[in-house]
Amino acid sequence: MSSTSVARNGGASLIVDRALEGAALVGRVTMMYGDMVRSSLGRVPPFSLILEQMNAIGVGSLSLVIVVALFTGAVAAVQAAYQFTAVVPLKFLSAVILRSTVIELGPVLTALVVGGRVGASIAAELGSMKVTEQIDAMRAMGVNPIRVLIVPRVIAATLMLPVIVVFADAIAVFGGFVVAVLSVGVPPATYVQGLKDFFFMKDIMSGLLKAFVFGNIIATMGCYFGFATEGGAEGVGGATTKAVVSSCVLVLVTDYVLATVLFRVIFRD
């Protein structure tokens, strides 16, 4: 067999291995999700645990999200103004900023930022608990760790991401306003009128639905890789990286799927 065909076969088997690993991962995450639903149907975790996580995930992420959103809006204004030059009247600037933020930039960028922060934090915390036998200790007491540790985090992230996205959208539109008025020279009234003319409820709803799904993905991946941690500090580091990378990739893939379903099927005019 020639070296070229050996290399080709090796490459093919590597792809098959990776595909099988991916399928197994999807299967395991689905099983964990099933356990999660089953355990919360039996007995919902205390609201105090959910509230604690809502605070950590939502309030804790707000300052970072505000900074990201402010500059996202500002950059959107600069870029749109540059591309509109001699082509599109600047009165449409605020409409472009509003719709691109609410539909796409707000939910996706917020999910990527929160995914980095919260996904890593969940995976590291649960991973440390796993390697120091704290999760085994919980099970040894007859307590279901999925109900106590995973369910509150997933519920909190799912509920809080849309809330954070509302803040992010508002801040981004404000950031765009500041740049449009002070730097590009759009009159404030024109900017505001553009926002009013191009405000569509379906844009807001689609952005919030995306955020809802992204929040669920981020917490689920963080919890899955946290619970799957093996070994010591190295294992915790690996779990953290996998949680962040997988949640970011899944957010982008899901964004495409949701965009297709929402704008080519549901909201198709």
Added chain:
Amino acid sequence: MIEIRGLKKRLGTRQVLDGVDLDIKTGETLVVLGPSGTGKSVLLKHIVGLMDADAGSIQVDGEEIVGRRESELNVVRRRFGMLFQGSALFDSMSVGENVAFALRQHKRWTEEQITQRVAERLEWVGLKNIENSKPSSLSGGMRKRVGLARAIVMDPQFMLYDEPTTGLDPITADVIDLLIRNLQERLNVTSLVVTHDLGSAFKVANRMAMLYQGKVVFSGTADEARHTDNPYLKQFMDGSSDGPIQPV
């Protein structure tokens, strides 16, 4: 009574448990000795269903553990208390919250009842007024004692100790040994202690067993162990590298 028959477990390529047969009689303290890596902790985790056996049977007062669903195991586990090697305290919670954890999950008690029980069990292990401390601010010995208080808070029928004195200075280790004996008398619990600390073993044991290469190679009373001519136990007690036990 806990009856273990033909228990087998393979982890990767290694047969960690290779047909373990062991009885732990009601009210007694059985110490399982053995060199590091012979499957002592794995055995302990099987008894409380934290690991799934490949083959064999574990019966707790006649009730089979192997092959049970997690939800069924959770009911059986409430009869157990377990002290982990590294204490396994929940580091996001205070000492009081750690000890109260199982009560809050399983009992419909008032906060006052919970506070009283937590203070009582902490006092049993020689700790007072540390409910608000974080586990990270405690010494190794104190962490073990908090772990012990957490393990006995539900009045267990069975206590499992995983290397209770490992990593402790001799005086603190003696305090833990005394606590294990006191708890046995106070709660009349059936205890299984896994250790490679011989001094500790002889202080707490009614009976002893030795595990080597996944099998029980000795079983007898503490007195029989002291005067044994079993080559495995003798080598282990002599602390010699020469004998049937091969250093890892």
